[in-house]
Amino acid sequence: MSDLRLYSLLLLFVSIIVPSAAAEARFPMVKPGCRETCPGNNVLIPYPFGIGRDCAINETYVVTCNHSSNTTSSKPYLSKLNLEVLNVSLSSQTITVRTPVPQTCAGQANNTRWNSSDLSGSPFFYSKDDNKLMLFGCGNALLNQDHDHQVLSECTSTCNISRSITGCYGINCCTTSIPFYINKYILNYAITEFNNSCASAFLADQRWTPKRFSDLFIQRSLESVPVVLSWTLQRSDIRAIPGCSQSNRPLELESGKIYSQQCECETYGTDTFAIGINPYLDDECYYEDFAGFVEGKKNKTAAIVGSSAGVGVVFLMIAAYASYKIVKKRRNKKRQEKFFKRNGGLLLQQQLSADEGAVEKTMLFSAKELNKASDGFNKNRILGQGGQGTVYKGMLTDGRIVAIKKSKKVDENQLEQFINEVVILSQINHRNVVKLLGCCLETEVPLLVYEFIPNGTLFTLIHTGNNEELPLTWNLRLRIATEVAGALAYLHSAVSIPIFHRDIKSSNILLDEKYVAKVSDFGTSRSVAIDKTHLTTVVKGTFGYLDPEYFQSSQFTEKSDVYSFGVVLAELLTRQKPISSAATDETCNLSLATRFLISMEEDSLENILDPQLVNEENEQEVTAVAKLAQRCLNLNGKKRPTMKEVVIGLESLKLSSVHSTTPGNFQSPSCTEGESFVFFNNNYTWTTEGDSFRSASDVHPLLNKH
Template identity: 40%
Template sequence: MLLLLFTLVLFTSSFTPTAMGKIGKPGCRTQCGNLTIQYPFGIDKGCSMDESFDLTCNLTTTPPKLFIGSGNIEIYNISGPEMKISNSIGFRCYNESGYATYELIAWTNLETTPFSFSQKNKFTVIGCDDSALITGRNGIDFTSGCLGLCSKASDVPIGYCSGNGCCQTSIPKGLKFYNVSLGSFNNHEKVHSFNPCGFAFLGEEESFTFGGVPDLSDMDLDVKIDNSLRIVVDWVIGGKRNCTQAMECKGNSFCEDEETGGYRCICNDGYEGNPYLDPGCEDINECEDKSNIRCYGICTNTPGSYNCTCLKGYTGDGKIKDDCRPDAKDSKFPVVLFSVALVFGLLAILSGITGIFLGVRKRKLIRLREKFFEQNGGVFMKQKLKATGASEAVTMFTTEQLRKATDNYSEERIVGRGGYGVVYKGFLPDKRVVAIKKSKLVDGSQSEQFINEVLILTQIIHRNVVKLLGCCLEEEVPVLVYEFISNNTLFYHIHHKPGGMSWLSWENRLRVAAEAAGALAYLHSQATMPIIHRDVKSANILLDENYTTKISDFGASRLVPLDHDQVTTLVQGTLGYLDPEYFHTSQLTDKSDVYSFGMVLAELVTGKKPLCASRNNEEKNLATYFIKSMKENRFFQVVDPRVLREGSLEQLQAIAGLIKRCLDLLGENRPTMREVAMELEGLRKFTTHPWVQQQTSEESRSLMLEVEQSDLYAVPLMSYSTNEWESYSGITEMEFQENEPR
């Protein structure tokens, strides 16, 4: 660690105005106002390493201003491998009637430069009714977002971003371009009195402090941010080249590769200067400035280092204070024997201190684990297990077991990150492969509810629900242990493979949908206590080695008492899948899961993501685009070509009607998950008849021909009631119950 810090300090010092050696090429200006420009950068023609390192000094202003290339991105500070540049702020303001009066889009492009945005920056959204997406590229496309919500001024904190009025999120390393788009849910009509505008921007995290309500009320906040907050950028040499191809590093320096591509030259220890210009880095005479070294004798400079010896007539180590002593040539004192005894004595003392320290540390660790166990509801769980005689229902894992299973929670064992924790792949001593989830902090006052929910989830036995095997309560946060599902998520199979996976046929899509719907119906109506998942999405639908569906991630789930049909909760879920009615009322019902499942069905049928900033405005939100396409009889334009090729006209009409009802804005108009599951099972049963398969093939060919010839569709989409569907599909609720997996 000390060596790393020393290297970083040395690297920074090699690019400061006080560094030894050359700053720029001969005859080249190295000053623009109060900023010093050092090679490989240059402000005159031929003074930089290549055109990508060209800078422009505008002398018409007082003081002069420095810009990247010939563009309008201003440089405010240069410090070693970093620069601070001007900001770009996106904002949208509304009047009291909800109409947008001012709007500005934020973006910055560094793709033709050696710069990339530093991870010291955070993407920030300020507003009580605002959502924002940041899209960009760092070798691959990147999309993230943030949501600022609050209903009254008294809920807004000052000094930090908590999500109430201010939200922040990180960016990936190596990002060279970004674009920001702002949105609003109610156009600030409900919060206009203290928050008329929403703002989104990228900037240095350490330099930004949220001012609370005064910031929300300030319509000129963009000017304040633009004057005070900068974007930090990093720079490298070589673009896609690495150190093996580098020729720029001069004498007394070495090359260091950057993980995102390119490299930098760094002066060796004991040298400083500009490693990109001949003769390279020059030796530091440490003896001239003893404030940075330790020498209590005679200092002698050496290349890259120094020697320190005691004065004549003294022996010892001149780098250690008071270690130089008069020569003892005539002394009869047994120096060797004394030294050996001293060493062994010190070793004995050190061993004793180490033993005491380890013992104290072990006792503290045991007490800490006992504290976490009690804090996380372990005592309550033991009482419940003893009272119900169900001690075998939940496996209580120890900290040592799970740390060993995950190689001490190694980064290499991470298989997923979500809003409710991090999931690791683990190997138990009995050879079982498990998924180990470290949850977020649990409120101590809710530990009893958490334990009750764990006990109920361990009793869920359904072939399409990921089995909860047990938990560990000895960590600061509860750790849950699930069976491991090996074949990735449905989201991955739909979106991450060009053209889809070979197994993802229409028949298999129907099977996966029917299995997932049956599992959710089981949770809603047949579990010991009804369970609302609250975060149904294709990323939480797993597939095992046989492509069997498994519903997972109950981190946001809520148990519903048998005498209640709805629960008031803090809104949680995933944008794109979140039930609009639940978002606006905070009233959670089983119909909220139905809406989210409708979005999963829309994904399966269309092959499109629920939200995608790269699509045009009409298609960004899949739900609204899907419903609009149905109303305009353009449904078959949004269907995945393979689904259109393999599914029959009646099947596509039926599932389109089912999706439309699931996505109804009023929960009471949506079907139940049991009704959804029955309809999907009916569609599956319908595909098994031989005459249907023959008819399907003929209709698909006809439908594909029609799609190729015309963009207009006059075929009305059908919508079935439960009774009509039973008549059409030949499956009844009784048959559904008989065929449902237990």
């Protein structure tokens, strides 16, 4: 029997047994005797929220109706927070509220402003998935969790009043994501003096855009914006609800992970919300599902008619189930095909067919294969979470352990660039670069598969105290620095199309089972033609590692990666964080890079150096690396060395450290600009003059030795 005939019989059967009144039935969303909306307002307030104390699950979920003057209409307000409610979603467990927008204008006494929000003690958090940090006007904004914590997110826009604004891309307006669910933050923002302009910085719903972009530059009329709050429930809140299947909903906070209880009907699971049932109400989960059609408790007539059908009913149910499985399989296949096309799968196939070598190196995984490998993307398999997505540990059918990165949605306007990067990165073969094994594009968001690196990040090794199994000795620091420099030099110079990483930091440097460094997280990397810069519309990177030149000009060059590497060198030398509250009162507002440069200029390196490195036999080597870090951190990008030159210097020092019993083979580079100094060891002789390194040996064999 064909699928179409089975489906036709199913429809005929259902049309007989399901009364027409059932199609018109509507499941209640509030407790009996409670209002669904405020008078004159169409915002639905479903339980566990409620209009009035007796209609909500507890007092923090109480909504009040505030009447406007001279009108009979009213607006719903979340009573505890005194914020207007715009929408409540049971499926995503969020509530959208309207929040006020602070503003500052050029010419005021102080162009720097800050605003804060504190939801501590409430069951609400600012959703990281649904909100964005926005800055209207030109200047910069920094999002902190509190005064003493590191920056969570930052956004910068430049002034151009003559340019027609059609979106928020870094000209007169900028936007960026927030990394965690937060319930308390401080937002600092400063505006650039320009034509008496005004600026506002705030968190807003990801889907929200201003009605008129022309008002961005001087927009004194912007008073409020929507923002999305995730609401959390404790197990005690829903323990008494019959028929409710309790499930954990993880929320990632900066301080760790918490779990909110979510209610689903046992019969339908996650389909509860699609059917339109409110699982938080006592009676609503008690509905029977017949062949995909929902029948209420009150429609008992249908059940009687159904049972009288006897053997015919059994046959039709079997046919209906078979039809359901076939339809579901076809629907999943069409869905996967849709995602494959949307995520650039056809474009990737074209790239692979055009490059026979890439076919061997780029592997397309199926959604089923990666779902099995990650145990259904089990939360217990999560290795980490960042701005680009969530990483899960998985095991392929051939036994290989891999890291599966569930990316955020890819901008459809940048699909060609995304696919091009997947192909390029999959062909990178360097022992100090995490290998991209392949990808899966038939899921809602792209899945990238990398080799698994077991020993965490360099950030953890540096900043969480000495590893008893592997102390952070000078030789280990020098080796890791050399390996990372070699990887960057390879990306910049030894591949067919140079690649700029754009987010070099110690937390993006992984350590394998032998503590060999592996550069990872190419989510913001770019392939750039030789001798070209990359002009971006939105500054991307991590605060504390960002090249100041890039921050100002939005032009990313290979020297921007060099600056970020200089910060990593400073971390290795000082064991201090790039942005830290551990600094002294005089330097508490300065980054590690700035404090490091000041110490070098004042010839007081010992004041900032890791005490473990002070007064050791390798003092001259430490000084040499500090000098190299100083050059990498030069505010003038043209005066920074290339990564080729950096790796030559570090390789020379590493070999000198291995082959020398005393530091006598190394002359400390204490020269000033314009002078030169020479490094000697048994294998290399190389010099520096002014601002450029010159090697006596060919550098290419060094770079390609891997």
